[in-house]
Amino acid sequence: MLHLIRLFIYDLARCWAVLLLGLFSVIYFIENGAAIELLEKYQYLVLVCMSIVLIERLIHFMRYKRYIQLPYALKLYNRVNNEQKESKIYLDKFIKYDKKTQTIYFKNRLAIDKEAYLNAKHQIVHLLGYEDNKEIELEIKAFNKKEIAIRLYKLPIKFDWSIDYLKDKNLYLGHSKKGAYYLPFENMTSSICCGESGAGKSNFLNMLIYSLLHNLKYIEHLDFIDLKGVELSRYKLNNTTFTDKIEEVDTLLENLKNEMDKRFDEMKEKNHLTYNGKFRICLIDEIGSISTINDKKLKETKERIQNNLISLGQKGRAARVLVWVFSQKIDSSSISTNLLTNLQASYLLKSTSQFNINNAIGLQEEIEEITRTRVQDFNKGRMIYKDGLTSEKVLLQTPYLSESVQNSMIEYFREFINK
Numbered sequence: 358m359l360h361l362i363r364l365f366i367y368d369l370a371r372c373w374a375v376l377l378l379g380l381f382s383v384i385y386f387i388e389n390g391a392a393i394e395l396l397e398k399y400q401y402l403v404l405v406c407m408s409i410v411l412i413e414r415l416i417h418f419m420r421y422k423r424y425i426q427l428p429y430a431l432k433l434y435n436r437v438n439n440e441q442k443e444s445k446i447y448l449d450k451f452i453k454y455d456k457k458t459q460t461i462y463f464k465n466r467l468a469i470d471k472e473a474y475l476n477a478k479h480q481i482v483h484l485l486g487y488e489d490n491k492e493i494e495l496e497i498k499a500f501n502k503k504e505i506a507i508r509l510y511k512l513p514i515k516f517d518w519s520i521d522y523l524k525d526k527n528l529y530l531g532h533s534k535k536g537a538y539y540l541p542f543e544n545m546t547s548s549i550c551c552g553e554s555g556a557g558k559s560n561f562l563n564m565l566i567y568s569l570l571h572n573l574k575y576i577e578h579l580d581f582i583d584l585k586g587v588e589l590s591r592y593k594l595n596n597t598t599f600t601d602k603i604e605e606v607d608t609l610l611e612n613l614k615n616e617m618d619k620r621f622d623e624m625k626e627k628n629h630l631t632y633n634g635k636f637r638i639c640l641i642d643e644i645g646s647i648s649t650i651n652d653k654k655l656k657e658t659k660e661r662i663q664n665n666l667i668s669l670g671q672k673g674r675a676a677r678v679l680v681w682v683f684s685q686k687i688d689s690s691s692i693s694t695n696l697l698t699n700l701q702a703s704y705l706l707k708s709t710s711q712f713n714i715n716n717a718i719g720l721q722e723e724i725e726e727i728t729r730t731r732v733q734d735f736n737k738g739r740m741i742y743k744d745g746l747t748s749e750k751v752l753l754q755t756p757y758l759s760e761s762v763q764n765s766m767i768e769y770f771r772e773f774i775n776k
């Protein structure tokens with residue numbers, strides 16, 4: 358509090374000084390240099406102006422006191438060590454709060470330390486009074502040369518699905534800080550989605566399928582693979598196929614690979630860089646259940662599956678043949694490193710394994726920039742999406758699909774597609 362009063366006095370003194378100097382110059386100009394003698398005549402005007410400034414500054418300080426105190430409370434400063442003199446401290450200063458974007462700006466006259474803000478993230482949340490509000494997220498970005506922008510936004514922990522999220526030629530991935538987040542069809546790549554059991558992978562997978570089914574006119578065929586469960590067998594629609602047998606998976610991937618090669622031949626002939634026909638997309642839930650099959654007779658089959666998946670991941674995008682893989686773990690026991698590095702986009706849901714986190718998204722610091730929650734503490738459906746083309750990272754929340762919602766969506770698509 359004492360610090361705030363001191364800051365207030367400094368600030369007020371500075372504003373008054375500027376005001377008096379300004380008024381003096383104006384009067385001096387109007388009265389042709391006779392300002393000193395006329396001081397009495399203008400005393401009320403001067404007093405009124407000073408009071409207005411006082412009130413304005415007072416309101417500013419009362420309104421933004423939390424932000425003004427923040428750099429002081431968290432010791433966010435820069436120090437210059439001068440050999441002759443004592444060291445000098447430059448405290449970060451609150452600059453402004455942009456109500457529209459909910460962004461707070463801080464500046465340091467010397468240089469600002471972004472790392473210090475990232476490290477103080479939890480304290481900042483606490484100090485601003487959002488400790489118990491799990492929906493408030495903050496994003497810390499460097500701004501201009503010597504500024505930091507802290508953006509506060511709300512991302513719901515749980516919300517319901519709505520059919521209005523479906524959009525033509527776009528894949529709905531969930532909600533980001535700006536609302537519904539879409540991936541245009543032409544920017545789709547092969548991808549990996551990773552998260553521990555119960556994190557919300559299958560929920561997300563079903564949600565992606567809705568966008569695909571909604572856009573089925575741009576898709577030649579959808580293939581669902583799941584050796585473990587029957588969830589994906591519920592979609593008995595034209596243009597979709599479900600497989601839960603390894604031999605069938607083998608044939609399917611062999612076909613997909615041939616289809617990709619055929620499309621490449623066609624592209625070569627027409628001098629096209631990308632195929633301009635319909636997509637073929639293959640979704641594989643729990644890929645680990647393929648690698649963990651321990652049957653000697655199936656060794657060759659497994660190898661062929663792996664190799665075909667790698668080829669599809671590597672080259673499929675231009676031919677619009679994509680594989681979307683879902684897995685609890687992404688270490689080499691579940692998915693070969695070679696395949697993993699060829700899946701361009703990634704989605705990371707709750708995971709306690711540092712290996713998963715590093716290999717799906719990247720460094721801890723990059724994650725800290727976009728969320729205050731640790732990946733191991735993510736709630737259901739919370740994820741970081743890394744774009745396959747731009748590598749941009751976005752924090753997303755997927756809506757909850759209850760069983761009745763899922764049943765009614767399947768029913769809806771049956772009517773819409775199988776008619």
Ligand SMILES: Nc1ncnc2c1ncn2[C@@H]1O[C@H](COP(=O)(O)OP(=O)(O)OP(=O)(O)O)[C@@H](O)[C@H]1O
Pocket residue numbers: 514515516552553554555556557558559560561685737738739754755756757758
């Ligand atoms: N976005 C979400 N919001 C709220 N609850 C969710 C969300 N996603 C999933 N859940 C809940 O979490 C449970 C587990 O989700 P899901 O089956 O998608 O997990 P999973 O990652 O596929 O797990 P596993 O690896 O075991 O298959 C679901 O029964 C659902 O009730």
Ligand SMILES: [Mg+2]
Pocket residue numbers: 558559560
């Ligand atoms: Mg699942």
